[in-house]
Amino acid sequence: MPAASMYGRLPILKMLAAIIAMTVVICAVMLSINWDGQAASTAAPKIDDLLNVMIIISSFVFSVVIVALFYALWKFKVKPGDESDGEPIHGNTRLEIAWTLIPTIIVLFGGGYSWKVLDEIEEPVKDAMTVDVFSQQYAWSFGYPGKDNVYSQGELHVPVYRQIQFKMHAQDVIHSFWVPEWRIKKDNVPGITTTAIVTPDRVGTYQLICTELCGFGHASMRATVVVEPPGQFQKWVAGLKEKVPQPLEQSVTQDTETNPPPLTAGGA
Amino acid sequence: MLAAIKRPGWTRGALGALAGAAFGFGLVISLRAISGLPLYQTEQTGYPHVVVPLILAPLGFLAGFGCFDYWLRWAAGAPTIPDDHSQHGARSWKDYFRFNTDHKVIGIQYICTTFFFFFVGGLMAMLIRAELAQPGTQIVDAATYNSLFSTHAVLMIFVFVIPVFAGIANYVLPLMIGAPDMAFPRLNALSFWMLPLAGILFVGSFLAPGGAFDAGWTGYAPLSTGAPLGQSFFNLGVQFAGASSIATALNFLVTIITMRAPGMTFWRMPLLVWANLSTSLLVVAATPFIAGAQFMVLFDRLLHTNLFQFASGGDVISYQHIFWFYSHPAVYIMMLPGFGIISEVISTHARKPIFGYRLMALALIGIVVLSYSVWAHHMFVAGMFSWLRVPMMLTTLLIAVPTGIKIFSWLGTLYFGKIHTYSTSMLFALAFIVTFTIGGISGVMLGMVPIDIHVSDTYFIVAHIHFVLFGGSVFTIFAGIYHWFPKMTGRMYDEKLGRVHFWGTLIGTWGTFIPMHWIGMDGMPRRVEDYASQFGNWNLMISCFAFMLGAIQLVFLYNMIVSWRFGPKAPANPWRANSIEWQVSSPPPIFNFDEIPRVVGGPYEYGVPGARHAIMAGEGADVPAAEPSVVGSA
Incomplete structure (x- = not known):
């Protein structure tokens, strides 16, 4: 069966129209919903945009599959009593090349875009503030910068509009730090210091959720996150009395960084 | 006595x-x-x-x-007892409970055993959903809940999805390639008998002091290295399941490479054979890694080695690298045989050659190669080297390409065919295309580091893996069971009940797992028995669909048992398929073929005038006497 005559018998334009119409409808519904919930960091809108672009592409891919499948089922479903075989078409090289190359281009575009977003949301700035995050079964606590090493338990305060570099330490098993409104998550791993970068851009109270299974108390391992204007934050920190306890302090000094710069790590 | x-x-x-x-x-x-x-x-x-x-x-x-x-x-040099072939075939149900070297008996042993664990694991899923129907803790406490979801996952993965494919292939594959049995029948029997032992260890861990293993099926150190005794049951169960898996894979490799009927070149193998060849390549190279990882955990627990003990210089993250170096390929171990089943079912019921057969086979090999280079996408937020994320993201996204090729080729196969939808297997195959596409799309999203950072370890992941493993693998398993049920049992199943099962499963799957995407993105973490009340209504709805999904599986069970016993006798080839297993009686003779068939063409030559896939014994005078077949005697 020559390729041309094969395509010629399919209503390509109508199918294309159906695919586009379906894509538009799905996108209209899907994009009108705020899937990720409230956004409260500079990274959040970038991640949400990436998600929305992916929703558009995915709607198209899904529509292609659905239209192609249901058209085939409608058009080529066997008539009752017909025992004959279909047409002996074994393939079509051009079509096969097309559905290898086009998806490759789409996923590489997605990969490039994701790479760009990743670089943007993790771009460190000079005046970033470092906050230590300590996790243990089943509680969070936090150490703030300054020579006093002040410390708070179960409640994290950060100033708004300032980049925070969280240095994370776990005392027993792996925990994971997630504030959904910030869209940022990072495991806290015993023995190493992991880093997450966040710039909160919305004042408010949020929840810090442990997302790595850590034992029977995992579901209740939560903490409160308060994002407030810098003045208020300073006042709150100044009011803290406790200092970072000795064992936690030790994990700050002894844990190794996960990410030594690749070339300097070996002394090169 | x-x-x-x-x-x-x-x-x-x-x-x-x-x-x-x-x-x-x-x-x-x-x-x-x-x-x-x-x-x-x-x-x-x-x-x-x-x-x-x-x-x-x-x-x-x-x-x-x-x-x-x-x-x-x-x-030992003692005289061996020569095989009198009394171990072949099953004359009564009791024969399925014996050490038997017949690949057809072993296939059915595998399938029944794995479905037993499917229902046990399913019951655990029902308990999980009952607990999650409302926020707060109602039915089980947190520790039991952790045990339940860990055991559910382990049973479903290690003693259901992976081995049930080995069971289906065990029955069908030697017939398909015109072989009298697997290459190593005794090894084959040993592989099977290790499997229930693994299942018993997993379930038996509930009896251990401290309860069943509760560190998730991933068993991340150091949670697992410090967990109660039940974790050791998991470490050991994985060894038996893994050894079973590796031995079977070796058996498949040798069988496929050396025991194809004369004339069956690689490019004339049915895609199910290609799929099992690819899967076996994954199993033999990847499975030793999980065996190793679990031994290392066991050593840390019992011998006080410090492989993953940070306080003594161990490296916590290396557990995840070793674990996922197996467990990502394992995802394809759980999917590629299903791809093979779908190819058989769709080609047969659309009465059409597979569209782009060679590219379909190459796509399988492409997935095998790529799947070894994507494991760290499970670790984007794990605190590993940050530079490893982008390369792993790109390979992860690229693996969508061969997978896409398969989806499009199945669709292409339907065009200009004569699509029969009376059989439940075809319904599951068609639904699989749609459901698996959703799982693939969420997989591509998860492959993108920024999106993964947000949704990793949330219900979005739970939704994704169930769309891929239930909507994907389990749908293909159902398609395969319905497709080959007449061949295996010699009876027809009830299509009406099959349809009830199909629609119930389809609606149940979508109703259960689609909303999980939403609550995950909106902030519900996975592996929690209690959650914020804002997700209460969604979870109630999910639980209702899950109960429906669970209940409808009983229709399947009833259909299979009753049809096996009382169903109408099946003809040799009820679906008018081309491949060799359909050219022998249902069920096949004890030694499969009186004479080895001769393969003269491709397996999917539907609609090609005069084309044949294989010439069976007694057909035409030009059929040469079969060469003596060598049944392995390892």
């Missing part, structure tokens, strides 16, 4: 298990006594007097049951 003890079988097996356990227990106790230690060490990670018997009792059972008899005699 004495005869029963001498003869391989259940009595000797039970005695072997007892002897193994007693020897293990005695060994530990006496060594500790000699060393002047307290006889019983009952730290929660310890219990050597339980763990060592747990290794030796299953081995004792296998030896007693007769799995090693032939080899041991041969190795």
Whole structure:
């Protein structure tokens, strides 16, 4: 069966129209919903945009599959009593090349875009503030910068509009730090210091959720996150009395960084 | 009585298990006594007097049951007992409970055993959903909940999805390639009998002090290295399931490479054979990694090595690297055989050659190669080297390309065909295309690091894996079971009940797993028995659909059991398929073929005038006498 005559018998334009119409409808519904919930960091809108672009592409891919499948089922479903075989078409090289190359281009575009977003949301700035995050079964606590090493338990305060570099330490098993409104998550791993970068851009109270299974108390391992204007934050920190306890302090000094710069790590 | 003890079988097996356990227990106790230690060490990670018997009792059972008899005699220079082929075929249901080297019997043993664990794991899923129907803790406490979802996942992965594919292929594949049996029938039987032992260890862990293993099926260190005794049951169960898997994969590789009927070139193999070739390549190279990882955890627990103990210089993250180096390929181990099943079902019921057969086969190989280079996408937020994320993201996204090729080729196969939808297997195959596309799309999203950072370890992941493993793998398993049920049992199943099962499963799957995407993105973490009340209504709805999904599986069970016993007799080739297994009677003769068939064309030549896939014995005078077949005697 020559390729041309094969395509010629399919209503390509109508199918294309159906695919586009379906894509538009799905996108209209899907994009009108705020899937990720409230956004409260500079990274959040970038991640949400990436998600929305992916929703558009995915709607198209899904529509292609659905239209192609249901058209085939409608058009080529066997008539009752017909025992004959279909047409002996074994393939079509051009079509096969097309559905290898086009998806490759789409996923590489997605990969490039994701790479760009990743670089943007993790771009460190000079005046970033470092906050230590300590996790243990089943509680969070936090150490703030300054020579006093002040410390708070179960409640994290950060100033708004300032980049925070969280240095994370776990005392027993792996925990994971997630504030959904910030869209940022990072495991806290015993023995190493992991880093997450966040710039909160919305004042408010949020929840810090442990997302790595850590034992029977995992579901209740939560903490409160308060994002407030810098003045208020300073006042709150100044009011803290406790200092970072000795064992936690030790994990700050002894844990190794996960990410030594690749070339300097070996002394090169 | 004495005869029963001498003869391989259940009595000797039970005695072997007892002897193994007693020897293990005695060994530990006496060594500790000699060393002047307290006889019983009952730290929660310890219990050597339980763990060592747990290794030796299953081995004792296998030896007693007769799995090693032939080899041991041969190795010892004793006269081996020549096979009188009485072990072939099953004449009554009792024969399925014996050591049997017939690939068809083993296939059915595999399928029934794995479905048993499917229903056990399914019951656990029902308990999980009952607990999650409302926020707060109602039915089980947090520790039990952790055990339940861990055991659910482990049963479904290690003793259902992976081995049920081995079971289907065990039955069908030798017939498909025109072989009288698998290459190593005794190894094949041993592979099967290791499997229920793994399942028993997993389920038996509920009896251990401290409860069943509760560190998730991923068993991340150091949670797992410090967990109660149940974790050791998991570490050991994985060894038996893994050894079973590896031995079967070797068997498939040798069978496929050396035992194809004359004329069956690689490019004339049905895609199910290609799929199992690819899967076996993954299993033999990847599965040793999970076996190693679990041994390392066991050593940390029992021998106090410090492989993953950060306080003693161990490296916590390396566990995840080793684990995922197996467990990502495992995702394809659980999917590629299903791809093969879908190709068979769609081509047969659309009466059309597979569209782009060679590219379909190459796509499988492409997935095999790529799947070894994507494991760290499970670790984007794990704190590993950050530079590893982008390369792993790109390979992860690229693996969508061969997968997409398969989806499009199945769709292409439907065009200009004559699509029959009367069989439940075709319904599952068509639904699989849609459902798996959703799972693929969410997989691509998860592959993108920024999106993954947000949704990793949330219900979005739960939604994704269930769309891929339930909407994907399990749909293909149902398609395969319905497709080959007439061949395996010689009976037809009830299509009406099949349709009820199909629609119930489809609606149940979507209703259960689609909303999980939303609540995950909106902030619900996974592996929690209690959650914020804002997700209460969604979870109630998910639980209702899940109960429906669970209940509808009973229709399947009823259909299978009753049809097997009372269904109308099946003709040799009810679907008018081309491949060789349909050219012999249903069920096939004990030795498959009187003469080995001769393959003269491709497997999917529907609609090609005069085309044949294989010429069976007795057809035409030009059929040469079959070459003597070599049944392996390892």
